[in-house]
Amino acid sequence: MDTALLEMNAKKIVSPGRGILAADESTGTMSNRLEGVGIESSAEARRAYRANLFATPNCKSAISGVILFDETMRQTMDDGTPIPEYLASVDIMPGIKVDTGAKQLANFTGEKITEGLDGLRERCSEYFAMGARFAKWRAVIAIGDGLPSNACISTNAHALARYAAICQEQGLVPIIEPEVLMDGSHDAARCYEVTAQILSETFAACEKQGVHIPGALLKPNMIIAGKGCDQQISREDVARMTLDCLKENVPSELPGIVFLSGGQSDEDATAHLNIMNEMDPNPPWQLSYSYGRALQAAALKVWASGTPEESQEAFSHRAKMNSLARSGDWSITLE
Ligand code: 13P
Secondary structure: OOHHHHHHHHHHHOOOOOEEEEEOOOHHHHHHHHHHOOOOOOHHHHHHHHHHHHOOOOHHHOEEEEEEOHHHHOOEOOOOOEHHHHHHHOOOEEEEEOOOOEEEOOOOOOOEEEOOOOOHHHHHHHHHHOOOOEEEEEEEEOOEOOEOOHHHHHHHHHHHHHHHHHHHHOOOEEEEEEEEOOOOOOOHHHHHHHHHHHHHHHHHHHHHOOOOHHHOEEOOOOOOOOOOOOOOOOHHHHHHHHHHHHHHHOOOOOOEEEEOOOOOOHHHHHHHHHHHHHHOOOOOOEEEEEEOHHHHHHHHHHHHHOOHHHHHHHHHHHHHHHHHHOOOOOOHHHO
């Protein structure tokens, strides 16, 4: 394992003022998003939309890395430059989603286990050769009546650690993403409890399997009440509870935490990150973003109705807002 390379790249991804653009929606998800704004989905439609985002002027000031889906990894910019090559040329690290999706967990109705370990070593090796320097694997944990089961937590924690170990062996920084979903009517305390459990089991599995923590990143949810809960908590409470939960369960040797947005509004995702960085200017790890929807929703809407430049401006604005949130310098007036 090249620990020096992994540590260097992990640190670079969370360098000050920068974060990740998650543009690794699977073909099905991206097609739904495009069709949602009235655009027929095709490989070319997906390429054109994403290539335009990546070509945003001065993108690198707020974006250190982009997570790609396999299809995009093999596509080109408008001028024919391979996308991973183009990103590296503008100082943006190409990353790759390597899981093959969350599938039904046998014996546990309504729960999921993320697949993709078979052949992962070979795929990581190919992606590294194509220019990828980090990877992502998303586990999905649902909260509900009697959910999650211990089986769901332990099987996903084990798979996340196996994924991380294989990535590191192949030179890719693993982004470990155990996502506790916002769906449901649970309160924030329940989200805290479940998030604490999946985080502690995931890091225990990583330790058992020899994952090099200074060469990895964590992509967690924030501590938030379920969408259907009538006791929503303040932005300050989200920030405080999230920081507490992470401090209790995440090793301090981890270089960075890159949150997912998970269905929060664009402004909530920015505000929550901003408050955390304001509350604790020296947390054990860098606190950054790896947003999908919260970085792209506005740009996608404008892509359907405006010019390519206007879509880039919408993306650039959200990227800038989140960049400021890295140091607690965002404020509502800038919106
Ligand atoms: P969202 O920010 O839209 O949740 O996407 C992040 C991501 O990569 C989920 O796996």
